[in-house]
Amino acid sequence: MKLTRLIGAGCALAFAAIASAGVLSIGDKAPDLGKDVSWIKGESVTEFEKGHIYVLDFWATWCGPCVKAIPHMDEIAEKHEADGVTVIGVAIWPNDRMTPTAEYVEQRGDDMSYTICADIDGATAEKFMKATGSDGIPTCMIINREGLLAWVGHPMAGMDEALSQIIAGTYDIEDAAAANRKKMAVIEKAQPLMKKAETAYAMGEWETVVTTLQELARLDSEQYGRMTLEAFNMMITRLHDEQRAYNYAREMLEGDWKEDITALNAVAWIIADTEELEHRDLDLAFKAASKANAISGGEDPMVLDTLAAVYFLKGDVKQAIDTQRKAISHADPEFAEQLKPALDKYLAAANEG
Numbered sequence: 001m002k003l004t005r006l007i008g009a010g011c012a013l014a015f016a017a018i019a020s021a022g023v024l025s026i027g028d029k030a031p032d033l034g035k036d037v038s039w040i041k042g043e044s045v046t047e048f049e050k051g052h053i054y055v056l057d058f059w060a061t062w063c064g065p066c067v068k069a070i071p072h073m074d075e076i077a078e079k080h081e082a083d084g085v086t087v088i089g090v091a092i093w094p095n096d097r098m099t100p101t102a103e104y105v106e107q108r109g110d111d112m113s114y115t116i117c118a119d120i121d122g123a124t125a126e127k128f129m130k131a132t133g134s135d136g137i138p139t140c141m142i143i144n145r146e147g148l149l150a151w152v153g154h155p156m157a158g159m160d161e162a163l164s165q166i167i168a169g170t171y172d173i174e175d176a177a178a179a180n181r182k183k184m185a186v187i188e189k190a191q192p193l194m195k196k197a198e199t200a201y202a203m204g205e206w207e208t209v210v211t212t213l214q215e216l217a218r219l220d221s222e223q224y225g226r227m228t229l230e231a232f233n234m235m236i237t238r239l240h241d242e243q244r245a246y247n248y249a250r251e252m253l254e255g256d257w258k259e260d261i262t263a264l265n266a267v268a269w270i271i272a273d274t275e276e277l278e279h280r281d282l283d284l285a286f287k288a289a290s291k292a293n294a295i296s297g298g299e300d301p302m303v304l305d306t307l308a309a310v311y312f313l314k315g316d317v318k319q320a321i322d323t324q325r326k327a328i329s330h331a332d333p334e335f336a337e338q339l340k341p342a343l344d345k346y347l348a349a350a351n352e353g
Helices: 064-079 101-112 123-132 159-168 173-203 206-219 227-237 242-253 261-273 282-295 301-313 317-330 333-352
Strands: 037-041 053-059 085-091 115-119 139-143 149-153
Touching: 037 101, 053 064, 053 123, 053 159, 064 085, 064 101, 064 333, 101 115, 101 333, 115 123, 123 139, 139 159, 149 159, 149 173, 173 206, 206 227, 227 242, 227 261, 242 261, 242 282, 261 282, 261 301, 282 301, 301 317, 301 333, 317 333
Parallel strands: 053 085, 085 115
Antiparallel strands: 037 115, 053 139, 139 149
């Protein structure tokens, strides 16, 4: 089961990546990158210069949403260069299966024109990501002209507005700090539940893991809502209780997952991709994938890839081929290569038929 693939590779649900309560808050002096990174592209920035603004984009080459955000980060770097803004892509959480960061950056060329560095031994992820309670990528952080951490979040969740206000000098960092304190208070309350889930996971007590993840989501749906997705995954892959999982998914598809592209796509992919299923609820998978595709405007290659897989399993090979071709047409070159074997499989099935 390729968990990072099914959740869009940007939502770190593995227990090792669940962040603890942070020690770095909005309004605090930002730590320097220092010697904890290797510089891949652009001039090194070991210290944050007073009077300058820095946008740190924490990403990885294996992370689909991170890659999808690259053109936007490039646009920000170009648009705000004259405003004294430097964008730095900080590569973290590497794995053995990904395209090496330096190689990937070289392949992107001018399409990734901003400064790039890579974490060394997890030190930078520790003092920025873990310290702020951030548990998924892409995550961006804005350092203001005073060297203070001013904003933390997903690059598509209000960053542009915050950056414009910081540039203009109208950003209320005290209000932002107060909101962040509320967030950290929730994280603090979540600590016992996280510890309980981690312990149960280590001991293979899957029922406890599932119910604890659901409890985390009820504590704060905004911060821990994706735990419900992992609970669904575990109902299938660990508890092997397919009917319970499907009933739960139907309930969530009418609730918290209703407009959540990542969750909808993940549900469909889990059902389509899990080999050991006794009963594959393809109607549920199709409903989830179709809705994700509609919300994304029919242009998200990962969603289209999932929808094509569901079409194929339902026996509609022609639609599978057409949808997979569309997925490839909307994918970046690297992801497009990953999608071609599925198209070959569908074409072979059509020829055999």
